[in-house]
Amino acid sequence: MLTYTIRRLFLSIPTLLFISVVIFLLLQLAPGDPMAQVPLTVPPDVKQKMRDALGLGAPIHVQYWKWLVQFFWIEPQVLIDHWFGTGLAEGKLRVISWQTRSPVMDIVVQRMPQTLWVVGMSYVVGILIALPIGVYSAYKQYSLFDQAGTFVSMIGFSIPPFFSGVLVIVIFSVNLGWFPSIYDTTHVVTDWASFKIQLQQMVMPVMVLALQTTAQISRFMRASMLDNLNQDYVRTARAKGLKESVVVLVHVLRNSMIPIVTVIALGIPSIFGGAIITETLFKVNGIGQLLLTALFANDLPMVMTLTFIFAILIVLFNLIADVLYGILDPRIRYD
Amino acid sequence: MTDQNVNAAAAEIEMYGALKDKEPPKEPRSQWRDVWDQFRKHKGALIGGGFLLFITLAVLIGPLIWQVDAKQLDIRNKDMRPLYTLLWDGDARTSWAKPLGSDNLGRDILATLIAGGRASMAVGWTAMILALFIGTAVGVSAGYFRRLDGPLMRLTDLFLSLPILPLLLVAVTLFRQPLRASFGPETGMFILIVGVIGITSWMQTARIVRGEVLALKEREFILAARSIGTTPFKIIRRHLLPNVVSPIMVSATLGLATAIITESALSFLGVGFPSDFPTWGKLLSDAVPRMEEFPERVMLPGILISLTVLSVNYLGDGLRDALDPRIRGR
Numbered sequence: 001m002l003t004y005t006i007r008r009l010f011l012s013i014p015t016l017l018f019i020s021v022v023i024f025l026l027l028q029l030a031p032g033d034p035m036a037q038v039p040l041t042v043p044p045d046v047k048q049k050m051r052d053a054l055g056l057g058a059p060i061h062v063q064y065w066k067w068l069v070q071f072f073w074i075e076p077q078v079l080i081d082h083w084f085g086t087g088l089a090e091g092k093l094r095v096i097s098w099q100t101r102s103p104v105m106d107i108v109v110q111r112m113p114q115t116l117w118v119v120g121m122s123y124v125v126g127i128l129i130a131l132p133i134g135v136y137s138a139y140k141q142y143s144l145f146d147q148a149g150t151f152v153s154m155i156g157f158s159i160p161p162f163f164s165g166v167l168v169i170v171i172f173s174v175n176l177g178w179f180p181s182i183y184d185t186t187h188v189v190t191d192w193a194s195f196k197i198q199l200q201q202m203v204m205p206v207m208v209l210a211l212q213t214t215a216q217i218s219r220f221m222r223a224s225m226l227d228n229l230n231q232d233y234v235r236t237a238r239a240k241g242l243k244e245s246v247v248v249l250v251h252v253l254r255n256s257m258i259p260i261v262t263v264i265a266l267g268i269p270s271i272f273g274g275a276i277i278t279e280t281l282f283k284v285n286g287i288g289q290l291l292l293t294a295l296f297a298n299d300l301p302m303v304m305t306l307t308f309i310f311a312i313l314i315v316l317f318n319l320i321a322d323v324l325y326g327i328l329d330p331r332i333r334y335d
Numbered sequence: 336m337t338d339q340n341v342n343a344a345a346a347e348i349e350m351y352g353a354l355k356d357k358e359p360p361k362e363p364r365s366q367w368r369d370v371w372d373q374f375r376k377h378k379g380a381l382i383g384g385g386f387l388l389f390i391t392l393a394v395l396i397g398p399l400i401w402q403v404d405a406k407q408l409d410i411r412n413k414d415m416r417p418l419y420t421l422l423w424d425g426d427a428r429t430s431w432a433k434p435l436g437s438d439n440l441g442r443d444i445l446a447t448l449i450a451g452g453r454a455s456m457a458v459g460w461t462a463m464i465l466a467l468f469i470g471t472a473v474g475v476s477a478g479y480f481r482r483l484d485g486p487l488m489r490l491t492d493l494f495l496s497l498p499i500l501p502l503l504l505v506a507v508t509l510f511r512q513p514l515r516a517s518f519g520p521e522t523g524m525f526i527l528i529v530g531v532i533g534i535t536s537w538m539q540t541a542r543i544v545r546g547e548v549l550a551l552k553e554r555e556f557i558l559a560a561r562s563i564g565t566t567p568f569k570i571i572r573r574h575l576l577p578n579v580v581s582p583i584m585v586s587a588t589l590g591l592a593t594a595i596i597t598e599s600a601l602s603f604l605g606v607g608f609p610s611d612f613p614t615w616g617k618l619l620s621d622a623v624p625r626m627e628e629f630p631e632r633v634m635l636p637g638i639l640i641s642l643t644v645l646s647v648n649y650l651g652d653g654l655r656d657a658l659d660p661r662i663r664g665r
Contacts, residue, residue: 018493026505154379158645162594162603162616163637166623170634174627273500277600292503292604295508302503310498318496 005323012315019311021061024064027300054098071305072097075105099299107302108287108309115286119275122206127264133214134221135256138229139248149218156215165208165281172204179204183284205234205282209271220263224256231255258328265321269313373657380653383646390643394452403443405450406611413439417631434648438632439625446585448635451613455595455640458614462594463535467587470540475571475579477541478548490546495538503597506605528601532594540586543622547579581658588651592644599640614639 042050058066073091094103137146160185161166173181179200228234229252237247276288284290287306293301326332374380415436416429427437435444507527514523521659527544551557552575560570593658601607608614615636622632 015493020495022497023502023505027509029509154645154648155641157593158648159637159641160599160644162600163619163633163641166619166626166633166637170626170630174630203464203554205587269498273498276500277502277604280604292504295504307498307501307505310501311496314496314498 001326002321005319008319008322012319015315016308016312019315020068020308021064023304023311024067025060027304028060028063028312048330067095067301067304073307078103078105078204095301095305097294097299097302099294099297099302104302104305107290108306111285111290114284115182115275115279115288116215117273117284118183118202118205118278118284119209119271122209123200123213123268123271125206126210127217128213129193129210130217131221131260134218135225135248135253137193137218138222139322141226149222153215155209161208161212161277162281164211165204165278167205168208169281178227181282183282185285205278205284208281209275209278213267213271216267217260217263221260223257224259228252228256258325261328262321262325265317265324268317269310272310272313336548368523370657374653375650377653377656379649380657383649383653385574386642386646386652390452390639390646391456394449394456397452397637398448401445401449403446405442405446408440410440410443413437414629416629417444420631435635436629436631438622444632444635447613447618448615448639451615451618451636452639454525454608454614455598455616456624458525458532458598459526459591459595461529461540462532462598463590464588465529466537466590467540467583468596469533470537470586471544471576471579471583473537474541474544475548475575478545479552479567479571484545487541491538493542494535497535499535500597500600503531503535503601504604504606507601511606521612524612528598528607532597536590536593536597540583540590543582543586544579547582548575551575551578576590579590580659582656584658585651585655588647592647595640595644595647635665 001119018112070093074094077092078094080086095105096102097104097107100107133149137143137149140146171177181204183201183205187194187198187201189198229248234247234252237251238244243250270289275286276292278284279286279288280292287309291303294306414428415433416424417434417436420429433443435443435448436466437443465582473487474489477484477491510527511524514527517523518526556573557570560574564571598607598614599619602614602616603620605620610617618636619633619640622629622636626633
């Protein structure tokens with residue numbers, strides 16, 4: 001298992017390099033000019049100097065190499081400096097955003113908690129709702145509950161987040177006035193009253209994102225439970241007189257969770273991508289919204305870095321899912 | 336002499352009575368008839384298919400029936416409410432000439448919805464067909480030619496680990512200007528959106544098709560075809576492709592649903608079609624700022640997107656059951 005993990009880790013390096021090349025070339029081929037916003041009165045030779053200052057004059061492979069060094073060598077050093085107070089990265093050039101002229105990673109670190117808080121919470125809520133639904137609808141297959149669950153998850157699949165989000169805003173924020181439609185990230189929780197406000201503003205984004213998660217995972221949970229409920233070991237467990245709750249919730253559930261855990265791991269990066277829409281809708285200033293504003297402002301280093309972070313998440317969680325599958329299921333042997 | 340022979344044969348058949356058919360032979364049934372019979376049993380799929388057909392027809396021939404130009408400005412009659420608001424609000428500004436109301440520039444909402452549906456469905460169908468084409472080509476070549484299998488499947492894995500939505504945003508934002516300049520604003524955006532959705536959603540089809548082809552090509556009929564000297568291209572066309580039609584059709588429905596949602600999401604985020612070229616996603620996002628006063632402008636396109644995707648999903652569900660011979664007939 002360990003050798004497998006190490007081999008996969010090494011294999012993910014060329015994958016990530018390929019992805020970074022794809023993103024980089026895509027951005028290079030793009031005709032957008034970061035100098036487009038500069039006033040026309042600025043003479044062309046000054047503009048050229050500004051371009052050179054941004055590192056745009058260099059050949060493509062040099063620019064790519066510089067980005068690689070900055071991202072994989074200097075940024076980890078900055079992180080180490082931050083943790084241990086060393087001075088490894090002093091005076092070295094980091095990935096600089098063209099919009100704010102400050103290091104990209106600093107902005108990402110500022111924006112990350114909001115995304116993690118909203119997206120992570122919604123994922124957890126979605127899973128917590130999905131698992132019991134899946135278990136119960138598999139146990140009572142073709143019952144009314146099962147039919148209703150199937151229908152609701154079909155709806156969850158079909159209603160895109162930009163519509164369900166608008167829908168809950170119209171219903172709960174405009175008509176009923178229960179929740180604020182804008183997520184206030186500057187809100188600080190100090191006592192019960194402010195905690196209640198925090199909860200109120202989180203309900204809608206979390207529910208919108210959780211609907212998608214719930215629909216997907218409850219389907220998988222149901223299918224996996226159905227596979228296991230007809231196995232011989234379930235009959236044996238019932239025959240030796242175990243209680244029904246023990247049979248279902250211990251024997252069957254534990255075996256059914258094996259594929260679900262990998263599904264959950266695989267879904268984490270995609271929920272970050274989906275959060276772009278939800279963040280725009282509820283005006284959460286997370287990394288999805290950061291990517292969008294950077295795109296519109298032609299801030300190529302920021303776009304490049306953010307897209308690459310998304311790619312790292314995908315590759316990483318694919319790896320985690322495969323390894324977890326091997327650890328949880330002793331029948332799977334990779335070596 | 337011949338009589339004797341016949342009698343002997345009859346006696347022989349009598350001996351193996353068990354071999355005789357107890358009932359007169361039935362009409363031979365074609366495969367697609369079986370598929371249709373199974374498909375009919377799935378109520379949701381039937382309704383879904385019907386609704387998809389209805390929407391497609393409505394956006395195709397709708398403009399012939401409701402002959403109002405979707406871009407026609409009528410500033411005097413702006414901000415009309417739909418007729419059904421009369422049910423609870425007698426004073427609402429409505430007009431029989433504009434059954435679903437008009438927007439803030441007086442454009443007829445029914446006409447814009449039909450035009451928007453046309454664009455959304457066109458993008459959905461074209462992108463789905465493009466993705467299917469790429470996916471099938473990659474899947475069949477990877478499954479049939481062993482030399483191509485490794486590289487093509489690595490490529491598929493690489494594409495699967497690309498962050499799709501961010502990349503779509505990047506591609507659409509950055510390549511908008513040149514394509515618009517060379518093909519005109521609407522055609523350029525259409526090519527761009529269809530292209531990027533097609534290029535980023537073929538991977539599942541490729542994987543499924545490759546798996547099927549790998550299993551199929553070891554079967555005897557492929558061996559027989561090869562032994563009489565059929566060229567690989569003809570084997571693929573005559574023997575492999577007809578046998579992988581069912582998984583392709585199922586992934587086609589999924590592809591259609593994702594393509595419609597992706598296009599609407601791009602339009603919603605403001606990187607889709609230009610404002611004067613309505614699609615459902617664009618209509619929805621344009622209506623968001625004033626949704627407190629005019630909720631129907633958000634609801635109508637949203638409901639249309641959701642219903643279309645829902646019906647496509649149900650259709651796919653039913654097709655999967657109907658096309659799988661192991662489930663069929665049960």
